[in-house]
Amino acid sequence: MLYRENGQFKTSYAADQQIFPIAQDRWAIVGLLLFAFVGIPLLVDEYLLRAILIPFLILSLAALGVNILVGFCGQITLGAGAFMAVGAYAAYNFHIRIEGLPLLLSFLLGGLTAAAVGIFFGIPSLRVRGLYLAVATLAAQFFTDWVFLRVPWFTDNASSGSVSVSNLQVLGWQIATPVDKYLFCLGWLVVFALLAKNMTRSAIGRQWMAIRDMDVAAEVIGIRPLFAKLSAFAVSSFFVGTAGTLWGFIHLSSWEPAAFSVDRSFQLLFMVIIGGLGSIMGSFFGAAFIVILPIALNQFLPAFGGLFGVTISTAGVSHAELIVFGALIIFFLIKEPHGIARLWSTAKEKLRLWPFPH
Amino acid sequence: MSRQIGEVILDLKNVSLSFGGVKALTDISFDVREHEIRAIIGPNGAGKSSMLNVINGVYRPQQGDIILRGRRFSRMNPYEAAKAGISRTFQNIALFKGMNVIDNLMTGRNLKIRSNLIQQAFWWGPARREELAHRAKVEEVIDFLEIQHIRKTPVGRLPYGLQKRVDLGRALAMEPSILLLDEPMAGMNVEEKQDMCRFILDVNDQFGTTIVLIEHDMAVVMDISDRVVVLDYGKKIGDGAPDEVRANPEVITAYLGASH
């Protein structure tokens, strides 16, 4: 309905292959970014930033990573949390052990370490598929849990692996206030989202998807499963790892291994399922959904119960949360395996064809 | 015809293959000459598909050699085969359902991609240039197969006949020197079959591609192929020009035997 595509013809492949081929979309995204960078800092209060927006941004980044592995390359993982942990603690070590190492650098190094670990735990994927692989990734999860809990060296001898960082500076920019943190994460996310998009729309992305859709055929046309899968693990873990560093350094600023438990892994997996497997967009939808849902439930369930004279305890709410999550997962797997992203794109198609149904 | 058949480029020697005791191929030998269209026929379960899968290394034969342009592979693997210029289509179409036609064909260009992951991530000079260059190549294939109108349709939504065509397209995008076709016309209606025949002949003729195809439809095979191998229960029972093969009593019985 809002689309006017007449005259938007492409005279070069470059124009035809750009990320947003339709002008209206380009405007929309520009507007969105402007609002995110300028509007929100002006309008939104600290609580919202701390409780929703910053977690949303960081988890989106992690979800992107998970989506690359699960959604694009079809390799299921239940160990995402582990790689967040690796990222966070690795960055922590670089941060404290190497004097004057720029923060950005230690973040990236954290990510790279995660990538390395990711590759290692990805090796089984060359032999096994589906749930067997899930087990392998779980192994990673439990191993890292243990390492950061029990091996003091990694946590600078902090008891039970709880560490903390303070006065973060990036290129002289003191990241103190929630707004700073928000902007930093936003900037980081935008860049990484762009990288992710670029990879998924070029050769490497096609390799991943080929492996996902039909691995035998992929091999026959000259795609090396080894490279495709391990690169997916590496990139994914890198994204997740950096997300971990942001989560630790920026969001929590003091944390312990529990912050990256197996529950986190599941949470991330759910994000990509609900948000949309194999869709960059989807990662954001999923993250937003899972960040907002609990808060929404907290707000509305008691009130809702009130209507029927039922008082719902906070415990009750958290139980309800479990139920709702579980139910949603099942719902999406059954009804819309491609998640919110698919709903979104169908809606968009409808708008483009409006007033026709198809 | 301007094309002339050349030297032997692919030679299979005494290939035997079995799955956990079940013999799929027993001591099969035949050769393929450059630029020719070579058919493998035989009743169901004769081991035709297994034969192709051996040629491009999806299956590893227990015995036998594959000699490709004088290079000897005791066990080919799909990646090696692809690098050596062998591409193939699949009997039960093995397209990448999650991608549209262009991307499916682009995967066929994979071996020719030089840029690395980092460059691609930043959509940076070489990566970008390559993308555009390969897109141009892919568009030529699209044009060749006359599938312009479905260029951006997800392959999952395509009717069977068109999927087959895209499958061929993906193989062609590799610019192969040897093309393996696994029942390219299975389940097609007459006019789809005619189109497919035309494309196969055009490919062989315009690009000089050597073609090894498996096909059920005897009529088609006899029309388009230069030489035919006949398999039955994993054994070779005939080999030669279509007419010889047609005359071969063993072949006839095999087919009669298969057709009740």
Added chain:
Amino acid sequence: MPESASTQALDTFPRLLIHHAQVRGSRTAMREKDLGIWQSWTWQAVAEEVRALACGLAEMGFQRGENLAIVGDNRPRMYMMMTAVQCLGGVPLPLYQDAVASEMLFVLLDAEVRFVFVEDQEQVDKILEIQEQLPCLEHVLYDDPRGMRHYTLPFIHDIRELLAMGRIHDRNHPDLLVSEVARGGPDDVSVMLYTSGTTGKPKGVRLTHHAFISAARGGAEFDRLTADEDILSYLPMAWVGDHLFSFAQAMVTGFTINCPESAETVMTDLREIGPTYYFAPPRVFENLLTQVMIRMEDASLLKQKMFHSFMAVARRSGAEILDGQPVSLADRLLYALGSVFVYGPLKNVLGMSRIRVAYTAGAAIGPDLFRFYRSIGINLKQLYGQTETCAYVCLQPDGEIKFDSVGKPAPGVEVKIADNGEILVRGPMLLKEYYKRPDATAEAINADGYFMTGDAGLFDDDGHLKIIDRAKDVGKLANGAMYAPNYLENKLKFFQYIKEAVVFGDRRQMVCAFINIDVGAVGNWAERRGIAYSGYTDLAGKEEVYGLIQESIEQVNAELVGEGTLADSQIHRFLILHKELDPDDDELTRTRKVRRNFVAEKYAVLIDALYAGRSRQFIETAVKFEDGRQGKVAADLLIRDVKTFGLAGRDA
């Protein structure tokens, strides 16, 4: 192209091309959707390629004044070839690409064609089919090399050879083309188009540079066309309409022509380009509308409701708003809303968002159809013209659109009505001659230089020309008033309930009509009213149906009153035939035109009954069924009188 040439007046197409290459050399002249994107040629590039083509032709011995046949879909190089030929003072001769070999044979022979330029293998094969019968044929050039590898015949050449040859030749004789273009003049023939004469063999219509340029210029000024227009060139190049819009006007104004990728993709290509200037025969618009309606069927009820209610608004006020006539504020607001929810998106999916001017011609267009497009804000207009007049006689001026007229005489055109009602036109756009047919030429152009269109028409009070019929079909009523059967029949057929109509009245007191109802439409109507019926014959006999048709006819009568001399042609009596007129029974031609005389004889009884004023008439007719069996249909037909207006005393 040679600079010096540009100093000459812009009175031939080659000179126009040179001109554009200089003033807007880097602007896009042509686009073609190929290999997934819109490949583009700048005017400079076009000029270069045309030069190469021309030189190549010269090298191959192409002679001034000879004809070169062009066969293929709309492709840039096909258009370029036209100019290339013109550069050498030759005459491009585009043929219908879908014609079968035997149909081409006559034209190729008649035009003594030595050079043929075809699009692809398919066309080459056609030519080879008839090659022995073409003594003059010397060279066949093809554009698309696909599948041509084994065509080793010496006289078949890839156009690329020609281009290469041309470039070399050009290096050796750099000034040849300059002089050739200089030698050409405005009164040289610029193109030859064959008209498929309804009777006899097709005639080659020879049109000069001057004719087409003035026609193009006139039209362009009339609609204030600029060099920024985009047009989609998808109609046969052999059709005068395409030559005017996609070639002549592009050459005159310097706008961009866009060639679709293939027949299947025209709709998508149309959406992508979104032309600002559009030309299509009525059937195209009709198909589009039907598609719209069909696709809306599947929409959700809510959507359908919204669609139809807004379309109602559009019908009420859309066209008026487009013509800048006063419309109530409420409607304006509703219409604004409508353009957000319906008209805008609809135009977008139809590829018509950017259209500034759209024309239709070639046949009568139904008022509802016409109104639909105008009401959603597309400036669709009608024009009138023939091959012999460069499709340029009358145009509808913006803001003065009438559904039943073809507008006012175009700039530089004189139109007058002969006393037999035939339309005569004079002006610069007239044909030079019919090729090798002085007799026909003499017949067509009268002593004082008027071309006889063969159409009958009349001017209404605002000076708009109204085409009513083929002149030869026009007769007179007993009282001498003009009587135009096809005109009446068309009027009737515009009603959805009426499928066919045959009117009688030549040299008679009054006009009477046979009606064929449209089973589909009337059937629905009947069902909605719970009228049961067993088939066509039964339905056709129903009183209610007669009532329905009568209303329509009376409406026609009411219109006729306002149309001067046609007022006498009001329909006094009618009956609904008991069977559908059918080509299998020779009542219609294969193209579904009524065979008036045959029908008149076959149903003489009914005609008598009509004029004898009877109120019923029994009839039995033999029919052929699909399976070829013979059968009989019998019925006792009602005959109805119809209210007529204005002129008292003659009511039956």
Added chain:
Amino acid sequence: MGFFLETLIGGLMAGMLYSLVALGFVLIFKASGVFNFAQGAMVLFAALAMARFAVWIPDWLGIGNPALANTLAFLAAGALMFVVAWLIERLVLRHLVNQEGATLLMATLGIAYVLEGVGTSLFGSDIYKIDVGMPKEPVMILEGSFEGGLLINKEDFVAALIAAVLVGLLALFFQKTATGRALRAVADDHQAAQSIGIPLNRIWVIVWCVAGVVALVAGVIWGSKLGVQFSLATVALRGLPVVILGGLTSIPGAIIGGLIIGVGEKLSEVYLGPMIGGGIEIWFAYQLALVFLLFRPQGLFGEKIIDRV
């Protein structure tokens, strides 16, 4: 030496319980190709039900006799598990027929969440005790053969015994009964099974019921050992490596795997643990499984997977 044997036996007994959980996995996977991540949640759910019913039922019916109360509670909990099984088949599996393993796995994750949520909101989330009167005090055996003899925890012993019995019963059930054979048929080939008229859906319900019972038993045992608490849900995670080790489709595999893991954990904990900070059971089991994956993806007893083109 004695100490070693003690740990060994301890490991074997713990392993027996793992086998029990693993059995739950294997049953369901065999019959429906579903890798049931919710097994742990089922254990928790069952244990919670058992624990609460054991308290509530006496109140309602005013029964004094703990044995009777426990029996009733056990039956009630069992019934509840049947209902759960039925619901799962109805609401989830039915709609996911012929989906790939990964999807089903994720679905069971969803089920796990729902079960935990429902369980805790029905029965509360405090820590409960289950007392089915298992002997607590340890016993000395084989004092003759070693000095000091072997100290065995009776409870473990009983638990292991029960587990062993159950395992035996299930094995029998699979080999001998008609349903068992039907189950095996289904496991081998869904389409085929259906074509010879085996009602898939009913089979699935049955399997999930059986798994439910297994979960219940496991729940009771663990519950009475460690008390019923949320962490019970993680026993599934403990069982996972076991099945990988034993092979997803093999009942003996589950048993042997359980024992190996059990023993492996204990030994590693006791002998390796101290060197590297302890608390290594979980990941040790997983690394063991991982190593196995690399060298024998189908596990000890699983069938080899050949993918054809």
